[in-house]
Amino acid sequence: MSTLSERILGGKAGDYVDVEVDRAYVHDGTGVLTLEAWKEMGCPGPANPERLYILFDHIVPANNSTTATLQKELREFARSKGLHFSDIGGGVCHQLMGEGEVLPGEIVVGADSHSCTLGAFGAFATGVGATDMAAVWGSGLIWFRVPETIAIRLSGSFNGAVEAKDLALTVISKLGMDGASYQALEYIGDGMKSLSMEGRLTITNLATEAGAKTGLFYADDVTLAYLRQFGHQVEKQVPEPCTYVRDVNIDLGDLVPVVAVPPRVDSAKPVESLEGLQLDQVFVGTCTNGRFEDLQRFASIVRGKKVKVRTIVIPSSAEVLRKAADTGVLSTIVASGCTIGTPGCGPCLGAHMGVIGEGEVCLSTANRNFTNRMGIGGSIYLASVSTAAASAITGVLTVPGRVP
């Protein structure tokens, strides 16, 4: 009887295993060091280029000639070696891997800490560094210590303007920033049925913020229906009785909209307790909350109104942008006075357009609020899309659902 991680990795918690990687991806940031390490290793290959992806998202389009030159080298490498490649504007790596690439039961590594996002499909997906990734390029293999698993048991369904992000931030606060170190999170229980695939991706995206190796949902009808859009027929994963190191029980109906206060992700407080906080910028997007449902929800709240604070909306992929354009979501957002960025990471990591100035406060739908991350001397509050939309309209932190 095994946890989902044990089943996929083929070992018991605590075992060291060498496993074959089904999909491995890097972005323009980590790809540069991966390529350097791979060259130094002097490998032939890479082994299995059809399993490898280079996806540009961190600084897109390039901001200066140094970045452009680094990207040029990676682009040429991807093309000459036959790796999957997505150029500037294609979207955030985790989102692209979630658009019909990753399937249940696969072993997936990404050279980015938020690669745990793909666990939402019932895959074992985790982040690695550049040199580990170079070894995967060279051998197709990686070693893991099979993690113990914490069960997040969900019941009920969300009330009012509560959404997946509020659940994710609440879970991280219950566990603490290292509460799941070296371990995996499994989201189980009847409550998961009410969570959409996109909502699940938001939840697993934040697993790493509690130190977890990955976060997993068992593939169910929701997963199967989502993957069918991309032409995949897959089977459900049925949970077995197994040993969890800890159980965290959450009734989705008890949750309220929350905000994570800088500089910690595990600091969720009810939005209500900080309502009225002055904002200088609102940012909606990233691998956490830049999906189509997110943009749709944002548009439904700002429709017919004008934002009172500068607001940047960045779709997480070209496909999301296309859908938003086709459905009128995009024009609603633009009409409300928001600015739209190139699909990608945007200002999340403080390296590209949309960074904030000294003393400024940004309300962001991303996943990290560390010191100076989005700009020197700035502060980042993390919240849901609904909270971001309500606050964009008032210009101050606002409980969603209360906007006139």
Place this chain on the structure above:
Amino acid sequence: MKLEGKALCLGADIDTDVIIAGRYLRTKDRQVWVEHVFEDLDPSLGSRLRGSVIVAGRNFGCGSSREQAAVALKEAGLVAVVAPSFSRIFFRNAINVGLPVIEGECDCSSGDHVVIDLDEGVVSCGGVVTPVRPLSPRMKEILHEGGLVRHWRSKKQ
């Protein structure tokens, strides 16, 4: 394998954004990372890393997977990091670039002499000896050879 250096005490949850900020990542020039290491935490720290052992609180290296964080510490001359726990990606990165990372606890006073004995599995801080979690044989091998790249090259020969 024995390592020693002067203790440099840091708190818990030191994230990779403060080790090396996102704005310095777009380069292959390792010297850039050495110049700006810990800039957002304490700009004076960078010049004190050579010959030192960082003794930190829990969850050292949390956040981004950026390997530049481990590279910056290694290139700045840091001997090792001792902490009760590490963020797992940073932990792997450190071993892979040849920077010893030791799971253990020390009562840290800045400047104390720290000695780590990887084979015995102990750390001594200011003369007080405590056991540490042993590294796996594979990790020790990688460290011994100076990182995963060299480990690979030696395997191929």
